[in-house]
Amino acid sequence: MKALAPGTVIFHRHRGYGVITSVNLLTGWIAARFGSEARTLDLNLSMDEVQFADGEAILFRRAPPDRMPHARLMAMVRELHRAGYQRLYLYSWPKPSGLHWRWHLFTGQRDWMQRPWREGWYGSGADYNVNPVMGWGDTPAATTEELVHALARFDPQGLARALGRDEDHAAWFEGVCAALLPGYMYSLDMQRPADAPLQEMPPVPVIAVRASLPPYSGPALAWPPGWSGLWSKVHAMPAPAINLSGVPEIR
Known part of the structure; x- marks a missing residue:
């Protein structure tokens, strides 16, 4: 356009x-x-x-837009899994206000709680409402294929880390996409019941990406492989970098 x-x-x-x-x-x-x-x-x-002036139509929101980017991200990750990039994971969770959902793509080792952060691979639905792009050179109306190519151009080294097999996660993700797309997204947010400890495996929250859609009424979703027990084990913080310069660091 x-x-x-x-x-x-x-x-x-x-x-x-x-x-x-x-x-x-x-x-x-x-x-x-x-x-x-x-x-x-x-x-x-x-x-x-x-x-x-040459007759090309100017199209602007002729259809209700998605109010969050997660379904588009899910479609992109599914295509990358099918192409062999199965070590690519999509984490989504609500902001403290509950009004918007964050998202984070990460690659390499599947560690949901201590996942690596890579610049440009995460964002917020609040930002997306104002500027509906993912942030790696894509356009607001980019198709799934265009999102894949834009990500590959933006960070080829990062995407290369996703190349490999993780068949149980890819199978789980394929089933989730078949149940939810194109109108719904999942949230990996474990709600704590009032005055009670966290449940081990509550239902996976599902949210509509458009306000006009009814609440999700499909089958309950299983949690991703490797999720069981994450909330009961100890999470160690990353070790600080070793200083070999001989110059004391100011903290």
Whole structure:
């Protein structure tokens, strides 16, 4: 799709050719002049039939957008698993407010609690609402295949660490995607009952990615392989880096 900015020549079916004077892509409204230098007309890109000057349609949220990116991420991870990148994992959990969900992709060793952080491989639904991209050079309307290629260009070394077999996790993830996509996502968040210890295996939370969808009513989901007992064992913090320079570190 072409860039949409002030100065772009457009065509409106009722008013003919005009020029955009301002754009608000957060709301989908533009202002444009049609034959008068003194008067502008406000147009809604979701409602008014506006085209580029060459006839290409300007499409903006013609369908309700996903309010969180997790389903798109799940589809991408599934395709990478099928291509042999089975050591790629998607962790998702709610922010403390409960209004948005975070997500984190990680590769290599499958350790859900002490997973490595790699810049650009994590994000928040709160940020996605304002700027609906994952953050590795993708576009808001990128397809699953385009997301894969954008991630490979952004961090080929990081993606190479996901190449390998993890058949039990890949089988679990394939089943979860078959049950949930395209309208629902999973959250790896173990809720603690009031005044009670954590349950060992409560149902996996499922959340709709669009407000218009009803609550999930499909089969209960199993937790990922290797999840059992994570909350009862001791989690050791990573050891500090060894200083070989001879210069004392200031902490």
